[in-house]
Amino acid sequence: MLSSFASRLLDALGPDVVRAAPEDLAVYAFDAYSEDKLPSAAIVPHDAREVAIAVRIARECGEPIVPRGAGTGLCGGAVPSRGGLVISFARMNRIVELDVRNRRARVQPGLINLDLSAAIAGAGIFYAPDPSSQKISTIGGNVGTNAGGPHCLSYGTTTNHVLGIEYVDGNGALHHTSIDDSGYDLTGLLVGSEGTLGIVTEVDVRLMKLPEAVRVCVAAFTDVESASEAVSAIIGAGIVPTALEIMDALITRAVEAHYHAGYPENAGAVLLVEIAGTHDDAAAGEAALAAIAREHGALSWRAARDQRERDALWAARKGAAGAIGRIAPNYYIQDACVPRTRLPEVMHAIDAIARDHKLPVGNVFHAGDGNLHPLLIFDRRERRQVEAVVAAGTEILRTCIAMGGTISGEHGIGYEKRETLSLVFSPDDLAAMGRVRDVFDPMRAFNPDKIFPSGAMCGEVKTPAALGTATA
Ligand SMILES: Cc1cc2nc3c(=O)[nH]c(=O)nc-3n(C[C@H](O)[C@H](O)[C@H](O)COP(=O)(O)OP(=O)(O)OC[C@H]3O[C@@H](n4cnc5c(N)ncnc54)[C@H](O)[C@@H]3O)c2cc1C
Structure with a gap:
């Protein structure tokens, strides 16, 4: 039996766009961090017009909306934690316009990161942000998390390569931003907003000349x-x-x-x-x-x-x-930063934390940026190990903060780290961010439970029921 929400979506957009059967929705219940909850419906739109229609229907029905790229996010950002509507950009994956002389392109959000550089390599240009997931993660998801990558040391992260954004706001209206606009830098604000401010439907990106x-x-x-x-x-x-x-x-x-x-x-x-x-x-x-x-x-x-x-x-x-799949059934990747000069000290501290919790740890990281990725290795079937991973992950974050660092270098906050945001921002800071969010999405329907602490457990990391699904 279809919900009235799914029926309205079907009437407006048709069965080619709307998914409502549980077996079709199962693929939208998780990302690379966690598994959570089935949405009530999903859409796979062809264009921004269909996105705007769906946002308006969801708004009228009081349903939350979660935009989704490839689902490689490592902090639960694309998980529909309250059900509602998932918007998958799998079909909006084209290069809309390529301007080689001005080294820019307009792309749809579902375009896979590496597909962009592969398509333009013949012209001697490339797209610089290169998350290790670039073979599968999308430009829209990269914009959502302000993705970094090994080459961001000298080229900068996604935010340094986005020139403009087309997005749908919480009322279902379509807008376009450009870094050439005077006034507030709305483009910069949208990058890294993890789907909480707007649904990105097109991105203007900067391209760079391949080095000699x-x-x-x-x-x-x-x-x-x-x-x-x-x-x-x-x-x-x-x-x-x-x-x-x-x-x-x-x-x-x-x-x-x-x-x-x-x-x-x-x-x-x-x-x-x-x-x-x-x-x-x-x-x-x-x-x-x-x-x-x-x-x-x-x-x-x-x-x-x-x-x-x-x-x-x-x-x-x-x-x-x-x-890592060769050596353990599960791993948990932490993502945090310290000033580069503290790297030797923090590596020593991470080793000690892992030993205290009797967990093997591997380290692979963007050292030039001071961006750490300790991989805590465990078996999710062992409850003690799951608890140890959560405790060790939190201790690592606290250690990085104490060394003048921060709780995420590139993976974002999402669902996983929202309670820890209050370790680095005061209640006043968080309230100011909330007011910014309300301007874009007054109903707070876009990606609820993401970024902002629930308030119930300020300064603590909740044990997410789904921790341990980050399988190797
Ligand atoms: C093996 C592995 C290696 C990784 N390496 C890196 C790395 O080197 N650097 C790095 O930064 N990350 C890395 N990641 C994390 C992840 O790939 C990035 O966060 C990536 O940007 C997510 O892209 P995605 O398309 O999978 O987005 P998703 O996971 O689907 O979504 C990510 C966030 O963006 C939002 N979003 C998606 N599309 C839109 C849209 N159109 N409009 C608005 N919001 C949207 C979602 O709601 C969610 O909050 C890695 C992940 C894995 C599994």
Whole structure:
């Protein structure tokens, strides 16, 4: 029996767009963090007009609305925690306009990140934000979370590459923003708003010229602390490579066993460095970086010889989370930041926290940005381990805050971290953010239970029932 809400959607948009059968809705009940609740209905629209119609119907029926990209989010942002309507952008996945001379494109939100760069590579240009999930995550989802990635060290995160946004507001009206507009920067406000301010239906993105030369190098260290010291020294010397990534011994071994990319398997930690620019810049950059790495204890330094080797090293690094499946049934990825100079200290602290909770931990992270991703390894069938993961995850966040850092580098707040937002913002700050939200979505129907603390457990992390579904 269809709900009156689903019937109204079907009448307005037709069976090609609307999904209401439980077996069709099951795929929208979870993201890469958690599994929660079936929505009452989902739509797979062709265009912004259909999105606006659905938003108006949901508003009249008092139903919440959750926009969804590929569902790779790691904080429960795309989960319909109160049921309602899910809007999937799987069908709105085209490049609408490409302007090579001005290096910009207008794209639909369901376009897969890597598909954009693949489609324009022939013109010598690319889209810079490159989350490790880029083979599957969408531009709309990346805008929702302000996604980062290994190359964001020098290119910046998604917000630095969005030039304008078309979105549907809480009343079902369509708007367009541009960074060229005078007045408030509404484009910047929408990026990272995790679907709570508007439903993004088109994105104008900045494209960049492919560099003349790229070098990808791997340095082996005895431990993560010394690799982290080298990262601080590199940035301290005023050199900003395009990427500076660290993997510890556990992750390096898992990755190498899976991908055979040429990482030194016996290293205590590896530093993956990319330098881009002219041929001369890249050669000089590599020489300078290799010297600093050696001064800070690098046991070896190796440059990939050709594109095939470069691609293999990156494919393995970006596939690190998947490779953990070789060693454990479940993992939980934490996402937090510290000032780069505190990296050695925080790595030591994370190790101690994991030991206290008797959990194996692997570290793979965007070291150049001070953006940590400890992977706590566990088995969700063991209740003690699930509780230990939640407690250790919270301790890691508190440690990062105490070191002058913050609770998310790139994955967002979503459902998972909403209670911890009050660790970094005062009630007045949160109330001000709430008032901004009300301007865009007065009914607070867009993505409820996301970002904002419930208020019931200020400063604590709730044990989400679904923790542990982040399977490897
Ligand atoms: C293996 C793995 C590696 C990852 N690596 C990285 C990484 O390196 N860097 C990084 O930043 N993240 C990473 N992530 C996390 C995730 O891929 C990103 O958060 C990504 O931006 C989510 O995109 P998505 O299309 O899957 O969006 P979803 O997960 O579907 O949605 C993410 C958020 O955006 C909102 N949203 C989606 N579409 C719209 C829209 N059209 N309008 C408004 N809001 C919308 C959703 O409501 C939700 O709040 C990784 C995830 C995995 C599983």
